[in-house]
Amino acid sequence: MNTIYDIIVIGGGPGGIGVSVESKILGIKKVLLVEKSDNHSQTIRKFYKDQKRVDKDWQGQSVSLDGNIDFFDGTKESTIDYFDSLLDNHLIDAKFNCEVDKVIKTNDIFEVNTNCGNYFTHNIVISVGRMGKPNKPSYNIPPSLRTQVNFNLDKCGNNENIIVIGGGDSAVEYACELSQSNRVTLCYRGASLMRPNPTNKEMFEKFVSENRVTSKLGVDIEGLESEHGKVKVLYSDGTSQVFDRAIYALGGTTPVDFLKKCSVQLDEHGEPIFDENYETKTKGLFIAGDIAFKSGGSIAIALNHGYKIATYILNKI
Ligand SMILES: Cc1cc2nc3c(=O)[nH]c(=O)nc-3n(C[C@H](O)[C@H](O)[C@H](O)COP(=O)(O)OP(=O)(O)OC[C@H]3O[C@@H](n4cnc5c(N)ncnc54)[C@H](O)[C@@H]3O)c2cc1C
Known part of the structure; x- marks a missing residue:
């Protein structure tokens, strides 16, 4: 007989970890977390630079935590360690290297089709984030430049002349970090940087005043x-400049095709429709984390989604 889970959670980032751990703490027994990569928290592993400062109040959003999971300022490494311990301490049943292809609902049971088999559940939470598809500029990137035009810091070396494009916290953090061993320009179309949190704004101004980063706003x-x-x-403005490398830090896009394959109804802008409990128009199907935001979620907000959804499902079962 196939197990029918109480909850299957798709995506092992902060939103998925939040739902899984809060569900276990609240006493929901049959919870499965599926993650397509070989470990949890791929956005943090892939897009955060090593030793990055992780702010609880990201993008200037002050968040108080509602659930049982605490979260605090730290670094990339301490955050990953903390999520490791949450998964271990609460004995979360997690399947890695397990990519969900689609979700089908038949007679109130969801069938979850993955590359490692099919699973069945009464409730499903999708928390796949937006960074699977980073935002790209509207103009074409010449194919011959593909290795020098990047969306994270993976390929960066030293002593390069780099332009970072974007106006948020990630762009500022990338620019300041890279400036330690490169010549860096930060380019943003707005006349000033409005989105970064106060710490990052201050850091940026300091780096610019010390000529460590060139500001092109x-x-x-x-x-x-x-x-x-x-x-x-x-x-x-008709001018041009030549760089060794360009790095776009423009956030990510909604995984529209995947959401459609999971029977999530979308609005006219391609954003998922959901209620105050993060339940979509398909009963028993929830979304959490960054995909529940048009732009700019955060780890603490994703954890709060987890608590809200787990509490709501507990009251149903
Ligand atoms: C450069 C950068 C710096 C940031 N710094 C901060 C900060 O300091 N503080 C802060 O609070 N926030 C920060 N954020 C934002 C924060 O990382 C996100 O808000 C948070 O990761 C969202 O969590 P999530 O669970 O919604 O999605 P994600 O963290 O993106 O996790 C989604 C997971 O789903 C998996 N997945 C995707 N598709 C499938 C599939 N089909 N099947 C199975 N698994 C799948 C992915 O591999 C991934 O592990 C930063 C973001 C970036 C890009």
Whole structure:
């Protein structure tokens, strides 16, 4: 006989970990967490630089935690360690390298189709984040520049002339970090940086005043060209500059196709429709974490989603 879980959680980031752990703490027994990569928290592992400061109040959003899971300022490494301990201490049944393809609901039971088999559940929570597909610029990236145009810091070396494009916390953190061993320009189309939290704004201003980062605000980029294998940036004011590398830090997109395959109804903007308990139009199907935000969720907010959903499901069963 196939097990029918109380909850299957898709995605092992903060939202998925939050739902799984809160569910176990509240006494829900049959909970399964499925994660497509070889370990939890892929956004943190892949997009955060090593030793990155992790702020509880990310993007200036002050969040108080509702549930049983605590969360505090730390680093990339301490955050991953903390999530390791949550999964271990609460004996979370987690399947890694297990990518969900689609979810089908038949007679109030969901069938979850994955590359490691099919699973059955009464409730399902989708928390797949947005960073599976980072936002790209509207203009084309010339194929010959693909190795020098990046969306995280994986390929960065030292002594390069780098342009970081974006106006949020990630862009500021990338620029300041890279400036330790590279020449860095931060380019944002707005006249000032409004989105970063106060700590990052202050850090940025300090780095600019000390000439460690060049600030290029109030000008948009219209395209990229290859110039002798380097990245030539064409600005909207008619000027251009050549860099060794360009890094876009523009956030991520809603995984529309995946949500459709999981029977999540979307609004006219392609965003999921859900109620105050994060339940979608398909009863028993919830969304959590960054995909419940048009832009800019946070770890603490994702953990709060987990508590809210787990409490609601507990009251149903
Ligand atoms: C550079 C950067 C810096 C940041 N710094 C901070 C900070 O300091 N503080 C803070 O609070 N927030 C920060 N954030 C935001 C924070 O990382 C996100 O809000 C948070 O990770 C969202 O959690 P999530 O669970 O919704 O999604 P994610 O963390 O994106 O996790 C989604 C998980 O789902 C998995 N998955 C995707 N598709 C499938 C599938 N089909 N089947 C199975 N698994 C799947 C992915 O592999 C991934 O592990 C930062 C974000 C970035 C990009």
